[in-house]
Amino acid sequence: MITEKMRPRRKFAAGAPPGTLHVDPNAPRPLVSILAYGPGDIEESRPESLDEIRDALSRFQVTWVNVDGLGDLETLTRIQDIFGLHRLALEDVVNVHQRPKAELYEDHLFVVARMPRLGAELATEQFSLFLGKGYVLTFQETPGDCLDSVRERIRNERPRIRAGGPDYLAYAILDAVIDAYFPLLEGIGDRLEGLESEILRRPHSSQVPILHDLKRDLMNLRRYVWPLREVLAGFVREESPLITEATKLYLRDCYDHTIQIMDLLESYRDVASGLMDLYLSSISNRMNEVMKVLTIIATIFIPLGFIAGLYGMNFNPEISRWNMP
Amino acid sequence: MITEKMRPRRKFAAGAPPGTLHVDPNAPRPLVSILAYGPGDIEESRPESLDEIRDALSRFQVTWVNVDGLGDLETLTRIQDIFGLHRLALEDVVNVHQRPKAELYEDHLFVVARMPRLGAELATEQFSLFLGKGYVLTFQETPGDCLDSVRERIRNERPRIRAGGPDYLAYAILDAVIDAYFPLLEGIGDRLEGLESEILRRPHSSQVPILHDLKRDLMNLRRYVWPLREVLAGFVREESPLITEATKLYLRDCYDHTIQIMDLLESYRDVASGLMDLYLSSISNRMNEVMKVLTIIATIFIPLGFIAGLYGMNFNPEISRWNMP
Amino acid sequence: MITEKMRPRRKFAAGAPPGTLHVDPNAPRPLVSILAYGPGDIEESRPESLDEIRDALSRFQVTWVNVDGLGDLETLTRIQDIFGLHRLALEDVVNVHQRPKAELYEDHLFVVARMPRLGAELATEQFSLFLGKGYVLTFQETPGDCLDSVRERIRNERPRIRAGGPDYLAYAILDAVIDAYFPLLEGIGDRLEGLESEILRRPHSSQVPILHDLKRDLMNLRRYVWPLREVLAGFVREESPLITEATKLYLRDCYDHTIQIMDLLESYRDVASGLMDLYLSSISNRMNEVMKVLTIIATIFIPLGFIAGLYGMNFNPEISRWNMP
């Protein structure tokens, strides 16, 4: 089962001024990594000082700064200063139960999404991405992600990503996040098909809570992917200088994938409802069978028992016609 | 359970001319308080005479007049005169079963919303807000509200709110009202999860009315929040000089929160429907179990009883073959 | 129960040329009344000759002609001539099972609505209104209506209505018609709450037809009010010289009321569906209880009866081991 609770968002911030950063003290401390590149050169580092970010920004065509962990206010505010992020956006980064959305600020685009957690079965974490001039800045709740394929492509000097601007990098990252949903869907599809063949073969009351769990997983996935669809549709329409026309073609492809996920989720939902019907009707059937057995037994033996009882009467006709001993 | 009845609105006004003020004589008498401030100065008072309002309006950049209680016609009409409110708007303030809505009059914006009542579990009251040049005017049904965090921020000279205009104050107030829904949602979420684990563990007929209540609460919350969403969407689109572009960014954030609430409510609704299915299927199952026990007992012992009966027959072969004593 | 049948409209007109007036001979004969006024003067009369209408039109700023009863073709066609009404509109007036709608003809606006019948519990009648230059013309099926409050306001020289043009009068009339739905809603709300507490306390099969009736009433009310909403939305958007901007503000308020009614109807519908679920689940529960009692009794006494039967056997070991008497 998807482990997140359906909890409302603002754990700390209820009643707080907007733009306040309430850092969860139990969250992992931020781990910053830089991956900067141009068509010809590349540099990867875990900076000791955040000033190295400024340095990379000035020297490379594209700088990707990734932050794993949101547990330290100071680091976050310093990054905010370096990139000139809007307070509301940083608030959304830190409050980790955001609805996926995109926001266009003056000089950067901001996207919040949920990213399936690597390895874990159905867990997700909040993923935030800023796209600005010459940089992509990403925040994750915990270390470890589904973006290694993107990093590999950069390291291996794949021409399209190395020659592309930060908008192409942002697309490649979002595409990898969306692709990470497919294994989850495959898992749910397998569970559904297993459950279906089981219910068809031998319906049992233990299958109902499993179906209930499956439905909730579908519902949660839907909640994560549905707004992503709007986010990407917004990107394709957006007239921002941050996104080139060439990248929009790729974003459209990415958008098609979210539609495909939604289609699958819709189908799964229909199948899950059908399974419930299947289960209930087979329960009714079995009840019918049980009742028929009972009725046949009772119809045969209760009258026979009565006849046997008749012959067992100590009817003494000598005393009176309707005597009772 | 949410205590408001699902009653139609115009208790007094059916057939009355529009714009008529029918004051509920049992409502609390109005308590007026003023909180006026600019970037550098601040003044808080409970005015003895309503003329102090005029005075504050002229001296401060932003004046927030709050009225608790709607039980006195004269006070209300005098406030109407001071701020030049439209009759229809004031009628909506007094008739406290309005659907949340926003209305743009010539020189003020008018918003009606439902505000969760402080402390009470799921009770709400009507909250009306007027935004005009240099002032925010709010009306509540009873004293006590969820806006103390806003007041604190003003008093503590938080720069953003002190430097912002009345539109920023209006945003901050609306944001606080919407934030006040999150604890309610959390409460319902907890009740739902509790009920779910209980139904999974041990379904009982007493859970059905609880589920029924939960569904009604969800329905009522939906009725309160859904129109709020439209209200805020309208604000973001509005081309009024009363709302600056900078504040619109904040209002958009606020709008996102209402969408998030709607998402959660939708999810809760799905879960509640699933719980009903879960309950019914477990009831069917239990019935099946009971019937199986009955059938097994009957199938074994009714035939056995018949055989015992057979041996108990006083069959006297001497009289006749099929005699009956 | 709402008494109108769900009958298709064109009782007489199927296959007839459009614009044909088929007057129901059993309908009450038309009773014409005139209420003409300006800011300073007012005249009320039941004209003996229809020419008095022309006279009033020429002398007063606003003339309200009300026709109760649609049973006389001649009167109707004469009124048609006086006001220059479109044939299709008059056909709609006479065929009294119209769907509420608004139509903009060259020099008049035409509205059909259903008006709750005064006093009767849930009965409605067709109400038609023409708004033209200097006049409002209304048609009702039977005498007696919910518009007396409007008449009183005119007679009592309430400034807003006396100074307003015919568009304000039309608004006031429509507002009164919509307000007349609120008592109906209140009645249904009371019946729903009564039924709810009864079903929670003691479910009984006699409650199902009552719920069925309630659902039909809700469905009918929905059919009457839903198109009214569109009608009013159309008015607010309409760029007709017949409706001033000032009146549009009032019409918007009126439109909000129809939305509020629809909201309530939707809520009631949800509650009614919930009640059916509640009823069915309690029936299932009771069945379960009954079956449990049966099973307990049978499980205890059928085996006991068998044992008693065993001891009642006339087993004669002297004859043979498994003898049977």
Next chain:
Amino acid sequence: MITEKMRPRRKFAAGAPPGTLHVDPNAPRPLVSILAYGPGDIEESRPESLDEIRDALSRFQVTWVNVDGLGDLETLTRIQDIFGLHRLALEDVVNVHQRPKAELYEDHLFVVARMPRLGAELATEQFSLFLGKGYVLTFQETPGDCLDSVRERIRNERPRIRAGGPDYLAYAILDAVIDAYFPLLEGIGDRLEGLESEILRRPHSSQVPILHDLKRDLMNLRRYVWPLREVLAGFVREESPLITEATKLYLRDCYDHTIQIMDLLESYRDVASGLMDLYLSSISNRMNEVMKVLTIIATIFIPLGFIAGLYGMNFNPEISRWNMP
């Protein structure tokens, strides 16, 4: 029950080039009739040669050519030539399971609709109409239709239709076709109400297939009328010189009728669903009653039977305490 099967359309044409005319050899042979008129003159004929059509077209203001039966390819292609019809349109005429639709070709408008078959209870046939300069051309599957009222109006020199152009004639024909649905609706309404009172009085398993049939009839009617609504909405919006503004007012009225039919169908559907609920709940109730009787009987007599059995034991205390004979 509506007799048409829910069959896919292209019986013959699957895989055939578009615009191919596959004439059903079993269809009735075409019967052509001409009704040509102007404000002053009229001519009705069953032409021996199709050239008479050309003649009528040249001499009269409006020529209505009606073709009953689609069973002869040659006649149809000659008519196609005379009027210059598009191949795709004629294909749609011949393949008689079209979805109702309207198509605007260069110099003619083409409408396909389903027309209730005269006399038959719920049967419909395909009805095609071409509107061009000076003519209306209609195709029906079989002779006999609901258009005699239109013909009568033309013959009786009703001024509106005689003075109107072919667009008014087309409107009058479509209006008659739509009006022909009202008796069908009335029939279904009567069946629904009969079934309702029967189910309320005495639910029986034979009512379920009747309800099932009713639901399918409603579904089919919906399939026929829903697209008609779009067709008429399209006409009202259409900027074609073939339709005058005056006729559009009438088409709008016609459009309102289709909305009214849809409203009724929707209501009927709701009622039908409610009836199923009613039936199922009364079945549950009856089961409950039966079970209660069984349980009461069993609870009283099984223990009593056990006691009687006790006294029937041949307990012989002389042999042993727990002897068994």
Next chain:
Amino acid sequence: MITEKMRPRRKFAAGAPPGTLHVDPNAPRPLVSILAYGPGDIEESRPESLDEIRDALSRFQVTWVNVDGLGDLETLTRIQDIFGLHRLALEDVVNVHQRPKAELYEDHLFVVARMPRLGAELATEQFSLFLGKGYVLTFQETPGDCLDSVRERIRNERPRIRAGGPDYLAYAILDAVIDAYFPLLEGIGDRLEGLESEILRRPHSSQVPILHDLKRDLMNLRRYVWPLREVLAGFVREESPLITEATKLYLRDCYDHTIQIMDLLESYRDVASGLMDLYLSSISNRMNEVMKVLTIIATIFIPLGFIAGLYGMNFNPEISRWNMP
């Protein structure tokens, strides 16, 4: 049952860079065939070298290149080079679980659809089509398709297709693909009607899984056809020089067919839901019948058995009044 699994799309490509061609090594090797023609000449060939494609493109007005099988990367990339296809498009061709869609690239239109597989009962395969200047390029998963009727028409020198450009050919191919759905629909319709008459005659638990399968088939068909509808609607609106106005008329017709299929699927779905209700209600009925028999038997014979037991008591009044032997 439709054999495709509801599997997510990117089997190989999860995490791969976009535009990567992952060729399934088990897929059939590509078989290329050329059908080139103009109004007067035609040439059909299975080219040994792909250079023949370039040759045909230069010599003929329309060249249709069809590729059966996607199992060889080299062939596919060479074809990509010849036609200058976009990488993303070719990726979609190779990953064969695409959602049907259309994409407009700079100098070619790209369509993905699902094509019913010839002969097989409900199997489909992915079908991709490129429309460019002077050519139509199609890809299929396996040899054998429903396009022979199109080929025949070209060979038989049917003037419309021979004189038409590549856009008409593309239309003819899409039309044939959509037409191939009608037999599938007919098959499902027959199964539904068979199941319906069976359930009405003799409901049995074995019918539920059949109904479940039917519902899934309907759901899958819906998933294939619904996006096709959007694709065609997009074509009709498209302002591309690749599609002439004349062809758009035909595409509109094609679009109407997809709507008709959707209508039928919708109807089938309603019927399938109705069948489930029918089945469940007849199961309830039968249970009722069984219970009634049981209750009648029990009500008659249990009391009788008790009376017989009474007379069977060895009541010995000589010992004591309430003695027990």
